[in-house]
Amino acid sequence: MILHLALLVGLVLFSVLAILARDLIKSAICLAAASLLLGIIFFRMGAPYAGVFEISVVAGLITVLFILTIALTKTEGDVRESKLVRMVFPLFFVIFALIDALVMKGLLAKIPMLESAARGGTFSDVLWRERTFDLVGQIAVILAGVFAVLALFRKRDPHD
C-alpha cells in the first residue's frame, strides 16, 4: 500500500511539474516520467498489457512527438504565462485535495455499481473475442490520424 501511495504521489507531482514548468522540454520530460509511473501502477494493478502500452507508446512515442514539435516551433519565441497562475496553484490544489480527501469515499459509496462477476480467461480472449469491435475502431482511429496528418502537411499545388 505504501509503495502504491508513493507511486500515485509521484504521478501527481510529475504531472504538476509538467503543467507548471517554465521550460517546454522540461515539461515534456516530466510528462514522460509521469507516464512511466502510471505504467508501473498499471503493472501493479495486474494490467501488464496496459502498462506496456503506457510506457512504450505514451512515455516513448508521445514524448518524442512533443520534443519534435517543440524543436520545430522553437524559433517563434517564448509565450509569457501569467504570473498569477503559479501563485494561485498551491492554494487551489490544497483546497481541492481537502475536498477530495473528505468527499471522495462517501461519493464513491453512493454511486450504484452495475452487476458484474469476476471474469476468467486471458487478456487476448477478452480483446480478440469480446471486444473485437474495439479493434476495428482502433484501426479506424489510427487511419483517421494518419490521413489527418497527411492532409495537414499537404504540399500546395503549384497550379492553385
Add this chain to the structure above:
Amino acid sequence: MTDAWIVSIAFAAALVVVGLYGLLTMRNLIKLFIGIEVVAKGVSLILLSAGWARGNVLVAQSLVVTFIVIEVALVATALALIINITRKTKSLDVRKLARLKG
C-alpha cells in the same frame, strides 16, 4: 488493501483537476496540450481502478489500450495542427488565434 482503489480514484481526480487547471490558465499551445495529456492520464487511471475494484481488470485493460491508441492519434493530429498554426501566426500564443479575421 481494500481501499486502494478508492485512493487511486481520488488521485486520478486530482490528475484530472490539475490538467483542467492547466487548460484554463495556460497560454502556450503546447502547454495546453500537455494539460490534455494529464487529463487523459487521470481518465485512464480511473478506468483501470474501476475495473480493479470490480475484479474485471481484463475488460478495463482492453478499454485502456483502446484509449491509449485514440490518445496517440489525437496527439499526432493536434501537434501537426499546432505546427501549422505556428507557421501561420508566428507564435505559440493561443490568444492570437482569437483574431479570426482573414
